[in-house]
Amino acid sequence: MAKKGKIPKPKSAAEGVQELERPTIKWRTIGLIAGGFVVLWITAFMIQGYSQGSPYGWIPVGVVGVLTLVAIGFGIYVWRLTQKSRGIVDILAQATDEEGRKRAIEQLEAADAKDAMSALARAQLVSRDSPADAIKILEEIDVEKAPAVVQDDVRANLGFLYLMNGRTKDARKLVDQLRLDRQPNAKAKAMYAAVSAETFARTGKPEEAQKLLETYDANDPEYGEVKGMLLRAQVYTFLALKKRGRAGQAMKDLAQVDANMLAPWIGKKTRPEIKQLAEQALRSMGVAPKMQMKVMRK
Structure with missing residues (x-):
């Protein structure tokens, strides 16, 4: 017969923090995309050169120009999102003990309580002591207005809290x-x-x-x-x-x-x-x- 013992203590917050992944910009991918656009520009100007002065020869150049602007805009959006994610991860990195966890929650609230990424991080910290409060935080997020990469994170975390309750x-x-x-x-x-x-x-x-x-x-x-x-x-x-x-x-x-x-x-x-x-x-x-x-x- 097994000897009665105690339930092991919960894993420390420090263990979870050690597994946090700081978002990084994938420069190799960016380089490949940039190389692709260089090829598109060269091709567009080659077509324009063979058009013998026809105004239609500028159409490929215009199309590539629009695509380039869209890509630049998307790149700026991703860069800003990555920077915001890094900031949140840096705040979460403080939560290695109870005092650090409370400090991280306060900083996330002060940063932008309505921001989906900040709210998600805050809910993850709060859920340890109060799942009900974490559920409330996540339910207040307007998922449809959140960044696409965050929407499913909110759904999955809120879904798990629902299951636990x-x-x-x-x-x-x-x-x-x-x-x-x-x-x-x-x-x-x-x-x-x-x-x-x-x-x-x-x-x-x-x-x-x-x-x-x-x-x-x-x-x-x-x-x-x-x-x-x-x-x-x-x-x-x-x-x-x-x-x-x-x-x-x-x-x-x-x-x-x-x-x-x-x-x-x-x-x-x-x-x-x-x-x-x-x-x-x-x-x-x-x-x-x-x-x-x-x-x-x-």
Whole structure:
């Protein structure tokens, strides 16, 4: 019989900060695009040269000119967005302890409380102590007016908070709008997949959830802390598919990653089969599952 122990302390904020990725400008990509425009300009002037003075020869030059202006405008937009992202990451980097976390929240509020990127970062910091306040922050964001690259981040984070609070129907509305194909970052894409899979599993589409989870391997080191979210989604998916053995293994794997993620399933309102799997996983680690824990509704 396993010796009763304590639930391990939650991972420190410093560990999460260490995994933050500071946005960078991809100069190689910019160089390739610039090279492409050089070729277009050369081609346009060659066509104009062969037009023998015809005014139509200037049409290609005009088209390339318009495309160049559009590209420059888009480049400025991306550069500004990258600079803003860097600033937010630098603020988040302070959140290595409780004092730093509070200071980061204050700075994000002071910077621009209505900015989608700042609000998203603030919600992520606030959610640790108050998921309800984090939900409120994200719900106040006008997603349609947010930058395209931020819209799905807001939906995925808000969707996960809804799932943690049992609001599966609200999560489903957000997940149905998620676009994994437009997210270039592997870790963020895996996070979208985890939220989508759990939502599908809990709203009657476990087969679709399984397809997603087969694509995103929880053991891929590139996914970092998202591994826990993928394993959580596996628990719901395998239970919905009546594969209790695989659900139990996913629960044990999740306990090894972070036993605190099992806390929401120890409450009285949890489905009996999930609660039983969580208790079994904790016992296998030598942890007493009936100890008092800070529990959020599942």
